[in-house]
Amino acid sequence: MQEATFLILTALADGSQHGYGIITDVQKISGGRVRLRAGTLYTALDRLRADKLIGVDREEIVDGRLRRYYRLTPAGTRRLAAEAARLHANANAALTRLNPAGGMAT
Amino acid sequence: MTDSASLERGYRRVLACYPRAFRRESEQEMLAVLMATAREGQRRVGLAEAADLIRGALRMRLRPASRPPRTVFTAIKLMYAGAAVELAAWITVVVTAGSVKSAMVHRAPAQWHAALIHLLAVEVIGPIAIGLWLWMAWANGRGNDGARLAFASFFALMTLSLLGWLAEGAVVYARAELIACAVLCLIQLAVVVLIFNKKSNPYYRPELAQR
Numbered sequence: 558m559q560e561a562t563f564l565i566l567t568a569l570a571d572g573s574q575h576g577y578g579i580i581t582d583v584q585k586i587s588g589g590r591v592r593l594r595a596g597t598l599y600t601a602l603d604r605l606r607a608d609k610l611i612g613v614d615r616e617e618i619v620d621g622r623l624r625r626y627y628r629l630t631p632a633g634t635r636r637l638a639a640e641a642a643r644l645h646a647n648a649n650a651a652l653t654r655l656n657p658a659g660g661m662a663t
Numbered sequence: 664m665t666d667s668a669s670l671e672r673g674y675r676r677v678l679a680c681y682p683r684a685f686r687r688e689s690e691q692e693m694l695a696v697l698m699a700t701a702r703e704g705q706r707r708v709g710l711a712e713a714a715d716l717i718r719g720a721l722r723m724r725l726r727p728a729s730r731p732p733r734t735v736f737t738a739i740k741l742m743y744a745g746a747a748v749e750l751a752a753w754i755t756v757v758v759t760a761g762s763v764k765s766a767m768v769h770r771a772p773a774q775w776h777a778a779l780i781h782l783l784a785v786e787v788i789g790p791i792a793i794g795l796w797l798w799m800a801w802a803n804g805r806g807n808d809g810a811r812l813a814f815a816s817f818f819a820l821m822t823l824s825l826l827g828w829l830a831e832g833a834v835v836y837a838r839a840e841l842i843a844c845a846v847l848c849l850i851q852l853a854v855v856v857l858i859f860n861k862k863s864n865p866y867y868r869p870e871l872a873q874r
Binding site for chain 1 (some may be wrong): 689
């Protein structure tokens with residue numbers, strides 16, 4: 558899974574969000590490192606919708622423009638959990654090897 | 664015109680690259696996000712922004728409607744590789760055509776005429792072949808069963824012409840051209856094996872998979 562996709566799913570993990578909300582949230586989650594552009598975001602959202610990992614939660618009209626809220630589907634939640642566990646295991650393995658004594662690196 | 668109106672017009676122009684169905688569904692929404700992320704007083708679409716949008720549009724247009732099995736996915740990548748080899752070969756022919764023609768006149772005056780015709784044919788057929796590779800990649804990616812058969816015929820045609828050419832012993836355009844043709848035939852062989860693989864069948868013929 559690409560990092561952008563992972564971060565988008567993470568942004569939706571605690572509730573539905575609209576496109577602009579996802580962009581600001583992803584920026585926050587990644588500590589300001591990842592700033593999604595609209596093209597990247599909507600290509601990913603379109604793919605995730607086709608794969609049924611996310612769905613449309615609701616639609617609103619704000620200032621005459623359509624605003625669509627996305628949420629994780631059960632399949633999306635499972636997929637994100639599996640990916641997070643995989644990354645976690647990898648990170649743990651790396652940290653263990655970097656620091657075999659198990660103490661804190663200083 | 665106000666700054667935001669001219670910016671919005673710019674965005675609309677770039678968004679026109681996206682597939683129609685996607686635009687109907689998401690253009691308004693994307694436009695809202697683009698306007699929300701624009702800088703204060705921005706009047707024009709930034710270069711990086713436009714590149715990102717165009718890349719997204721290309722990706723959406725090229726990718727298959729549903730995720731193909733790994734065999735088909737690899738086959739599609741190979742088809743794009745085939746187009747790239749074909750393009751490289753064609754560029755080489757076009758760039759070197761002049762010097763090859765003059766070499767022909769000096770070394771093999773008797774065959775000069777045939778060589779010229781061959782060169783011309785390669786120059787004309789090249790772009791058609793590149794287009795064919797790209798179209799096959801696109802159509803096979805969409806699970807078009809006709810495109811699968813078309814590719815098999817494409818393979819048969821190319822292999823037969825390569826064999827016929829070898830039998831004639833006509834080494835018109837040096838070893839490089841033969842190698843390019845052989846490489847393309849091998850790529851095609853790999854693609855044919857992949858798309859007619861048992862794992863690929865349900866993607867092309869979903870009605871069989873449901874039984």
